[in-house]
Amino acid sequence: MAGSRMKLELSRVIQGRLGVLKELGRTGQLSLETPGCLLYTHFGSVPHLTQDTLHTLSNLPSVAQVTLSNIAEHQEVLEELKDGFKKFSGLHDTVLYCSLHDPATLCQTGYTTTKTVSVWGSGGRIELTVAKFMALQKMLQPDWYQSMADGETWQINTSRKRVRKSVDRTLAHLDECLLLHQKSQELDGVEVFGVVEGGDILEERVRSARETAKRPVAGFCLDGLQTGSVDPALRTQLINALIKELPEDKPRLLQGVGRPDEVLACVEAGVDLFEGFFPFQVTERGCALCFSFDISADPERAGTAPPAVLELNEEKLTAGETTLKADLNCDVQTQMTGFEMNLKDKRYQGDFRPLVEGCGCYCCTNHQRAYLHHLLVTNELLAGVLLMIHNTSHYHSFFSALREALLCDKLDLLKKRVLGDGDGAELTERKE
Incomplete structure (x- = not known):
């Protein structure tokens, strides 16, 4: 060889x-x-x-x-x-x-x-x-x-x-x-x-x-x-x-x-x-990735989550914490994590915001959470298509942000955004 x-x-x-x-x-x-x-x-x-x-x-x-x-x-x-x-x-x-x-x-x-x-x-x-x-x-x-x-x-x-x-x-x-x-x-x-x-x-x-x-x-x-x-x-x-x-x-x-x-x-x-494979697993759960990885240059702006994120973060990490620190078992790969929102939940029935504010993917640009909720509860195949578009886009954008953070010595800041630590509390959705 x-x-x-x-x-x-x-x-x-x-x-x-x-x-x-x-x-x-x-x-x-x-x-x-x-x-x-x-x-x-x-x-x-x-x-x-x-x-x-x-x-x-x-x-x-x-x-x-x-x-x-x-x-x-x-x-x-x-x-x-x-x-x-x-x-x-x-x-x-x-x-x-x-x-x-x-x-x-x-x-x-x-x-x-x-x-x-x-x-x-x-x-x-x-x-x-x-x-x-x-x-x-x-x-x-x-x-x-x-x-x-x-x-x-x-x-x-x-x-x-x-x-x-x-x-x-x-x-x-x-x-x-x-x-x-x-x-x-x-x-x-x-x-x-x-x-x-x-x-x-x-x-x-x-x-x-x-x-x-x-x-x-x-x-x-x-x-x-x-x-x-x-x-x-x-x-x-x-x-x-x-x-x-x-x-x-x-x-x-x-x-x-x-x-x-x-x-x-x-x-x-x-x-x-x-x-x-992670975006596919999230899609199969009827969920959307919604964690933040913004590492913009302005530290005050970067530490401030948008209103939609803050609204979802009023509760501190509770059930989500047990998800992130789950006991070791073979089912852990199929469990919902604290990095996603469950769009089957009834609270999204009248929520007319995009999945993630500022996301430029086709799903977030053209559809709202309420529509995805409707597609999921009626078992429409389009739900999987739209969620996979968003989740794939969001996940690979996270890797782009990760490389940028390494280049600019901002990995610690990125970890705060992703993990929801510190003032930003950026983990945008908790397990119910």
């Missing part, structure tokens, strides 16, 4: 790694600013949105994520595609990244063996050997993919022996993947990301990172640290430790973390890339 063409050029490393991931894709003409977020898709399309609707949004990343859990059951269809999945799905001007599991769906456990891992499609469980995994990659022809991995140690209280076995298996899978990759003409120019496992055991995390870094990989996927699987403070400690073993010039992609407060903490710990 030839040396990686993908390059991470860092411009600042104060409170986070600000940079650009360059020479992406087969042509090497695309790039992605970091800290960055990938575009979440189901089988190559963003849920609820057509390609035409999607391209009306600004701030969209150049990298789209597809998952084998969505794709593996369609192997017969893929075999007939001579030009790869990108052409089939219309993602011509996009870098395609293939992950093993869908980050928006809880992964079932108890099905890995020494030689196989399992993914779940609409038709049930699909068992993958390294040979089948690599055959799927040849059919997909992505621009980069994560290596096959045993990631079942994200559950709390996994034994040390099981965690050690997970790391060993994942390294063995990586070596097999790299060997088959080198022999494949179809994967010439495709990049491989090694997967760092280790559960919540510090020594195993460090060992996994150190050994993975010895392999010829283009970057690293940090697995098993998703929301609900590990205490946020412990996650930060683990990331800080394992990142010391990883080269500075290769990107680190954190899997299964999308909540804004957790994103901020992980960026400070040294993470470069995140999966973009």
Whole structure:
């Protein structure tokens, strides 16, 4: 396997790694600013949105994520595609990244063996050997993919022996993947990301990172640290430790973390890339993202929330606090967070304001909260379309603000806006 063409050029490393991931894709003409977020898709399309609707949004990343859990059951269809999945799905001007599991769906456990891992499609469980995994990659022809991995140690209280076995298996899978990759003409120019496992055991995390870094990989996927699987403070400690073993010039992609407060903490710990599934989860709950990330130059103005925000913030963080600090459990990814408003609530029935004042997305420019409430309670498909437009736009704009904050040394101010701390109290909606 030839040396990686993908390059991470860092411009600042104060409170986070600000940079650009360059020479992406087969042509090497695309790039992605970091800290960055990938575009979440189901089988190559963003849920609820057509390609035409999607391209009306600004701030969209150049990298789209597809998952084998969505794709593996369609192997017969893929075999007939001579030009790869990108052409089939219309993602011509996009870098395609293939992950093993869908980050928006809880992964079932108890099905890995020494030689196989399992993914779940609409038709049930699909068992993958390294040979089948690599055959799927040849059919997909992505621009980069994560290596096959045993990631079942994200559950709390996994034994040390099981965690050690997970790391060993994942390294063995990586070596097999790299060997088959080198022999494949179809994967010439495709990049491989090694997967760092280790559960919540510090020594195993460090060992996994150190050994993975010895392999010829283009970057690293940090697995098993998703929301609900590990205490946020412990996650930060683990990331800080394992990142010391990883080269500075290769990107680190954190899997299964999308909540804004957790994103901020992980960026400070040294993470470069995140999966973009959070807006989809919020949309499926019938909710709209409404947290603030304004870091305008005027400190007095920046510390003052608009009237609509203040009205929603009269109550201090109560139920929302328990959401943000939820006990660890596998359902936490599906729970409403303090960063969104539940538009199914009756109080929005006569609320004729946009979802977020000042938001320039199509939904906020043309429709009111009352209309979204009506669409949701009558189960209209348009509700999902409009919410996905807003939530996708809002979330990717947050990442733009995050990069600006790192550039201007305003990360602390951004954290106040997002978390609702200090005078601004910017967290605009609380869980009822």
